[in-house]
Amino acid sequence: MTTHGPTRRTVLLATGAAAFTVGCGEYGNEGGDSGSDTVEASAGQELAKTSEIPVGGGTIFKDEKVVVTQPKEGEFKAFTNICTHQQCPVANVDGGTINCTCHGSKFSITDGSVENPPATQPLAEKKITVQGDSIRLA
Numbered sequence: 001m002t003t004h005g006p007t008r009r010t011v012l013l014a015t016g017a018a019a020f021t022v023g024c025g026e027y028g029n030e031g032g033d034s035g036s037d038t039v040e041a042s043a044g045q046e047l048a049k050t051s052e053i054p055v056g057g058g059t060i061f062k063d064e065k066v067v068v069t070q071p072k073e074g075e076f077k078a079f080t081n082i083c084t085h086q087q088c089p090v091a092n093v094d095g096g097t098i099n100c101t102c103h104g105s106k107f108s109i110t111d112g113s114v115e116n117p118p119a120t121q122p123l124a125e126k127k128i129t130v131q132g133d134s135i136r137l138a
């Protein structure tokens with residue numbers, strides 16, 4: 001696991017897509033000459049169809065590092081998938097909570113708040129937009 005996500009996003013925000021024309025060997029799977037965006041969880045990227053998110057539950061998108069939940073029908077939320085206890089990726093959404101199986105923390109699917117320790121901090125919310133049946137990162 002790498003920890004360069006926030007730094008990479010900062011670069012994206014600061015310099016725009018042109019930054020990706022700079023040689024970046026670790027993501028060299030598309031030739032690297034088009035400036036295409038291979039960063040996880042880019043703004044505007046479609047995460048899921050609304051039908052993929054169970055009501056009263058949620059779905060984890062590991063590559064995008066996002067958990068999308070639907071606490072009530074038609075109400076969608078998104079949170080980071082990284083547990084605030086010791087940074088394990090959360091394992092599942094079950095029983096109305098987002099669950100980390102490393103040490104048993106559970107988080108609310110409604111607001112990311114801690115429902116079971118040892119975590120003490122909520123999962124950070126991520127902004128999404130729902131357009132029709134498409135859920136995208138905002």
Ligand code: FES
Binds near residue numbers: 102
């Ligand atoms: S890292 Fe999630 S409970 Fe410890």
